[in-house]
Amino acid sequence: MKFSAVTIKDIARDLGLSTSTVSRALRDSHEISEATKKLVLEHAQKVHFKPNRIAQSLKEKKSLSIGVIVCEIANSYFSQIINGIESIAYNHGYTVITAQSMESAERELMNLEYLTSSSIDGLIISVSTETNNFSYLKKLHERGLPIVFVDRVIEDIETHKVIADNYKGAYKATKHLIEKGYKRIGLISNNPSLSISRERFDGFKDAHIEAKIPIKENLIEYISHGGMIYEEVEAALNKLYKNKVKPDAILGGSDKITTGCLRYLKNKKIKIPEQVGLIGFSNTDLTDLLYPPLTVIRQPAYEMGEASASLLLSLIESKRPQTKFEKRIQSTELIIRKST
Amino acid sequence: MKFSAVTIKDIARDLGLSTSTVSRALRDSHEISEATKKLVLEHAQKVHFKPNRIAQSLKEKKSLSIGVIVCEIANSYFSQIINGIESIAYNHGYTVITAQSMESAERELMNLEYLTSSSIDGLIISVSTETNNFSYLKKLHERGLPIVFVDRVIEDIETHKVIADNYKGAYKATKHLIEKGYKRIGLISNNPSLSISRERFDGFKDAHIEAKIPIKENLIEYISHGGMIYEEVEAALNKLYKNKVKPDAILGGSDKITTGCLRYLKNKKIKIPEQVGLIGFSNTDLTDLLYPPLTVIRQPAYEMGEASASLLLSLIESKRPQTKFEKRIQSTELIIRKST
DNA sequence: ATCCTTATCGGGAACGTTTGCGTAAAAAAA
């Protein structure tokens, strides 16, 4: 069952040339006469020659492919990031291989091993919520694998990072809630081990401080799988609602957490925004059609994907080992709707 | 900037063995003594040896990768299909390379050329709404590339096909609308060049025939980009509403079409389900949180992905050229909510 | 003692490219 590809050797034989001449002609080398080049090019065209990328990779020690690991692609935020990555990568002749961690550190490690054994030239990763052991990633980085972090970064590893302005996003959202008169704001967040969680918490906190509203510890809940598992969101909210001080607003720390909250409140028939205000980070393009239309913090996912791909490619294609690294912070947008 | 991986040659040198012995030991050949195997395995472990997949591919003339082309991954239906594909592929040691056509025939062709030059071992494709020239695909198939169609199939090309039961899905949905008393049912569909459109139309038609309700031609609109472009949905609905006989219900022919309809009706402040019933094919997991909660036909996307991956792998790994092909039809589910 | 297995390993070619080096012939310089 194969698909007999024509090789340089075939062309060389047909034309009575050597493989080196053919190779050079195809690569438009100055060492080859125009006449020969024309001959080779035309014949290559005729027999539908396509260079074998596998052989090229082996020779050049480059695979022309980059790996991308995100928690899941069935998530608007990450699929938008991937779209951004692909747009840049394809323009530069790179293949994108995506893998999903499903918020599991174990699966993430598997993917990591898998991708590196596929000899990717570089990696873009948004670590899983579960990940707290970076040693493998760190080792890869030390051994020279170009890595760019997107969204969920690891501060310890010195390389390019692309994030949304989580601090300001959470700050603006919280401030908005406070201005609307909400005073007991609950926060359902990803694990605090995640960079985005800490940044968002800081924004949440500073908006409180500014308004001189104390933060209540028992209105903050952390969950482990980014909202992928609804039961976790449910449990977190149950705890929130078991308190004597019930929240009058909720800030969702991720796309799935936010919609999970909505589902919970709907199940419990808690009225939004009358009984509780709901706001959250989200990139789905349906938030305006939900009931009620959701106030969200939207992240520039596509642009973040583009940025991380360009940074990665610059890393891959730079001759000398880079020492100066960027941290790109892209601004978030607060879209106010009916839920607050 | 490389990442000098340890090779079989390194191990051979370290251990004073030949590369062939090391290779055989790693592949657990019977020609190698247990002692040597143990020695090699342990040393390989210690130096973190990972076989170079590129070299293996070159040697074996297999890339252990499969290509997947869908219209876009930021679409629940397709991302669920991809998840199904990946789950099977990864278990068999295959890498999945996904590409998006964005419903453009041109981009689809580009992706096709790109993937085949990356020497994929097989292809899973759901053709774009724009595609009406299958010659390139057909040529690839004739030259021996294993192909499996999923969702949107090309009948002309003889190979495995995996589809949802579009006929019955549309039939059940239409019947449901009729039972609810709707009589002038509008249909917003993808291009009729698409297999799914024809199948769905047939179900739509037969439900009408059974109920002895004539189908009104001017209640049927076709659009070109699967709902990706909202303006197209808007234009189609505008035409529907320009008729003297206005629809009292609408059947959306795809995920994005359905949500596009909802957005339109909401913008026009047309009440659902009082003024118009809305039903549609959709796989997003937010349809229950929309306003109103949407009645949908849900397709077993994940399972379809699994099925197509297994069929493709069987095609790839079969020694003799296959002549008997399957068409798997997976049943759809009607989920009734408030919009009808 | 010789011959035949069997077990265990090494040599080397091959997969399709790219590229450094060598070398004829042609062109330019002397």
Add this chain to the structure above:
DNA sequence: TTTTTTTACGCAAACGTTCCCGATAAGGAT
């Protein structure tokens, strides 16, 4: 004319594997 340079091409090695073929030594059969 001779010498030097340039042009245009071929040879062969290399990338990391796998695997066919031999080779060696030990052991058993004759």
